[in-house]
Amino acid sequence: MTSLGTASAAPGEVDTGRLPIGETRDGARAGLPVCVINGAEAGKTLYIQAASDGDELNGVGVVRELVPQLDPTELSGTILVVGIVNVYGFRVAEHRNPIDDTKMNRAYPGDEHGTSSERIAAATFEAVQRADLALDLHQGSTSRMIHETRVRCGPRHHLHDECLSLAKTFDCGHVLDQKGPDGQLARAAPDEGIPTIDPELGGAVGLDPESISTGVEGVMNVLTAYGFLDGEITNGEQTRATGFEQYGAPAGGLVDFELDLGDSVERGDRIFRVTDAFGRVKAETTADVDGVFWRTRRLPQVATGEYVCSVGTDVDTV
Structure with a gap:
């Protein structure tokens, strides 16, 4: 029991x-x-x-x-x-x-x-x-x-x-x-x-x-x-990151992302831009590091300095 x-x-x-x-x-x-x-x-x-x-x-x-x-x-x-x-x-x-x-x-x-x-x-x-x-x-x-x-x-x-x-x-x-x-x-x-x-x-x-x-x-x-159930599995190669680079909003407004989750990122790639309510581009942010586009905020509206997204860094495969 x-x-x-x-x-x-x-x-x-x-x-x-x-x-x-x-x-x-x-x-x-x-x-x-x-x-x-x-x-x-x-x-x-x-x-x-x-x-x-x-x-x-x-x-x-x-x-x-x-x-x-x-x-x-x-x-x-x-x-x-x-x-x-x-x-x-x-x-x-x-x-x-x-x-x-x-x-x-x-x-x-x-x-x-x-x-x-x-x-x-x-x-x-x-x-x-x-x-x-x-x-x-x-x-x-x-x-x-x-x-x-x-x-x-x-x-x-x-x-x-x-x-x-x-x-x-x-x-x-x-x-x-x-x-x-x-x-x-x-x-x-x-x-x-x-x-x-x-x-x-x-x-x-x-x-x-x-x-x-x-x-x-x-x-x-x-x-x-681990032997709880009968059978076999085959794991594929996985992408590993050992760090994060986080990005905040350089201006207030609405965020448009240039990448999809899981995309590879190279230093200098444009990650997102911020526009006002009338579509005028106020700021653009580019990647400081190579990595994987890992996480983003859900809602588009941001204040200056507010969290926008993360890139997984120091990437390899395991």
């Missing part, structure tokens, strides 16, 4: 329940939706979580499509799923946890006696520590972004190669291999010996079917490659 919160499944079974995280402001018990998929045969344990940022819904879409597809009688090992981590942010469609105004993916490994976010992080991190590998499903918030997997432990970490291999197995086509900020799950879990990646499934308002499909396929790749 394998349990996560109130969910408990014998070999060959699936169960759902709640992982307690304390009480809400009206004194009601609060819990995260969780699922245990316990394979009929022994094997590894995979941990999956989604929506640690409350407005990043594509990961929830992946979980919603993935779980009904998995037959535990045909599975080896166990999958532990937290379907919505930042339940408070999710309920009000906000990125941060509104209880303590914290970005959840900066709170790991957490503190069971700490703030709301620290308690959620501690409860989920306890589950992570039971796993052999972990997937923390994200997206580029509501901006526009390519599909990528992020390796956040840093190139000098003793688990870097294992995390990079996991990212390549997920196979989004692009990898960001850059040490992340303190408090990220993909930083904290490798310190405990658990290879962990942060798939960023595009960027959308609401649910994006293409990104969700990419995420489901990525998880299935991992399940197959």
